[in-house]
Amino acid sequence: MATATAATAPMAAAAAPAKKAPKDLPAPNSDFYELAETLDAEELATVKRVRAFMEARVAPVVTKYWVDDAFPFELLPAVKELRIGGLAMHGYGCAGGSLALLGFVQMEIARIDPSFSTFMGVHIGLAMGSIYIDGSEEQKQKWLPPMARFEKIGCFGLTEPLVGSGASGGLTTTAKREGDTWILNGEKRWIGNAPWCDVSIIWARDLADNQVKGFIVENKIALKVVQNGHITMKDVRVPEASRLQGGNSFRDTAKVLRMTRYAVAWMATGCAMGAYEAALKYAQERMQFGKPIGSFQLVQDLLAKMIANITASQCLIMRQAQLHAEGKLTDAHAALAKAFCTAKCRETVAWAREVLGGNGIVADFKAARFFADCEALYSYEGTYQMQNLIIGKAVTGLSAFL
Ligand SMILES: Cc1cc2nc3c(=O)[nH]c(=O)nc-3n(C[C@H](O)[C@H](O)[C@H](O)COP(=O)(O)OP(=O)(O)OC[C@H]3O[C@@H](n4cnc5c(N)ncnc54)[C@H](O)[C@@H]3O)c2cc1C
Numbered sequence: 001m002a003t004a005t006a007a008t009a010p011m012a013a014a015a016a017p018a019k020k021a022p023k024d025l026p027a028p029n030s031d032f033y034e035l036a037e038t039l040d041a042e043e044l045a046t047v048k049r050v051r052a053f054m055e056a057r058v059a060p061v062v063t064k065y066w067v068d069d070a071f072p073f074e075l076l077p078a079v080k081e082l083r084i085g086g087l088a089m090h091g092y093g094c095a096g097g098s099l100a101l102l103g104f105v106q107m108e109i110a111r112i113d114p115s116f117s118t119f120m121g122v123h124i125g126l127a128m129g130s131i132y133i134d135g136s137e138e139q140k141q142k143w144l145p146p147m148a149r150f151e152k153i154g155c156f157g158l159t160e161p162l163v164g165s166g167a168s169g170g171l172t173t174t175a176k177r178e179g180d181t182w183i184l185n186g187e188k189r190w191i192g193n194a195p196w197c198d199v200s201i202i203w204a205r206d207l208a209d210n211q212v213k214g215f216i217v218e219n220k221i222a223l224k225v226v227q228n229g230h231i232t233m234k235d236v237r238v239p240e241a242s243r244l245q246g247g248n249s250f251r252d253t254a255k256v257l258r259m260t261r262y263a264v265a266w267m268a269t270g271c272a273m274g275a276y277e278a279a280l281k282y283a284q285e286r287m288q289f290g291k292p293i294g295s296f297q298l299v300q301d302l303l304a305k306m307i308a309n310i311t312a313s314q315c316l317i318m319r320q321a322q323l324h325a326e327g328k329l330t331d332a333h334a335a336l337a338k339a340f341c342t343a344k345c346r347e348t349v350a351w352a353r354e355v356l357g358g359n360g361i362v363a364d365f366k367a368a369r370f371f372a373d374c375e376a377l378y379s380y381e382g383t384y385q386m387q388n389l390i391i392g393k394a395v396t397g398l399s400a401f402l
Pocket of ligand 1 (some may be wrong): 037122156157158159162164165189192193213290376380383385
């Protein structure tokens with residue numbers, strides 16, 4: 001802000017004194033169609049608890065962590081108090097609740113910080129979700145309670161340095177059974193939480209039947225290069241009891257991905273909401289030509305398009321939650337939500353950045369953070385193209401996968 005004022009100071013001195021922004025403008029609200037009204041009182045209380053935590057504890061510090069490329073470990077004790085570990089999972093000490101509630105919570109978290117929602121998404125959705133969906137009763141009893149309490153943190157290793165979108169048929173990490181032990185060899189790339197987590201879900205190709213299988217690997221399994229979450233496994237020995245008993249092919253991996261893609265659609269919508277609210281507040285306060293820039297028609301056009309994108313995404317993800325509650329949510333439904341909401345988020349955060357002018361590329365003004373973080377949401381958990389291939393197969397009945 002100070003830099004911008006200094007740069008325009010000579011012009012400002014010659015022009016008429018800038019007027020103050022009109023008072024009593026509406027506070028930015030990105031829930032235009034009042035989606036929160038669909039929650040019951042208990043669910044709403046959970047969402048409000050998460051919002052209060054994100055606004056009071058995360059918002060003030062997160063930009064510094066973002067700039068420093070660091071994780072806010074200091075916040076973990078307070079996260080434990082939120083009672084959201086294992087939302088939408090039932091039993092095993094999990095928080096329970098509906099999948100809609102999980103979505104709302106992830107949207108709230110991403111509204112302040114998409115990185116924090118990614119941490120949650122990896123731990124709850126991918127790591128706990130793999131055990132909840134594909135684990136044996138014994139594995140659930142052992143791992144889910146401490147993970148729900150955030151005492152054990154998990155990661156999910158599917159992607160490899162040379163295999164991303166083609167993971168279903170092309171994993172190069174191998175699993176070889178020797179009696180009651182499996183020997184894992186290979187590398188995993190981009191693995192969120194990997195540098196410091198306690199338990200890794202590793203997906204590898206069984207040399208015997210060529211199927212993708214999941215393994216629960218405890219603690220440091222090999223050379224985990226801190227920071228970038230690159231995992232290298234050389235003859236890592238895992239007992240048969242730690243193989244996900246229900247994870248016998250990539251179809252079982254896909255069951256986990258369906259749920260996490262569902263959640264990424266909510267996170268992308270939250271990311272767009274955060275960017276929109278930052279842009280709207282800025283537009284109400286930033287004075288140019290003696291008026292708030294929010295009073296200019298072309299700026300209002302951007303804001304209207306942003307809230308339209310957000311509202312369309314919110315309605316779509318709500319219907320997605322209803323489909324799940326009705327037992328009808330398919331891979332294609334989740335793929336459509338992930339593709340649409342991340343694409344609309346991308347459009348929205350770019351408009352938010354534009355509303356902030358030069359300040360849109362400065363970390364202190366929030367929009368830049370949402371703008372950059374959206375790119376990861378757009379590509380992880382399956383790229384836009386991969387989601388569209390899943391949708392294309394569902395609507396045509398013809399697979400374009402190789
Ligand atoms: C921040 C971040 C966090 C992540 N966290 C995790 C994690 O915790 N665990 C994990 O396992 N992975 C994780 N990933 C990996 C992520 O899921 C992959 O990056 C993603 O699946 C894409 O794989 P890739 O990067 O290898 O791209 P590629 O597969 O090489 O794709 C490159 C481009 O080619 C396109 N493309 C590829 N194949 C086709 C095709 N058949 N038709 C049309 N277009 C095609 C893609 O859409 C994309 O645009 C993370 C990634 C990021 C960026």
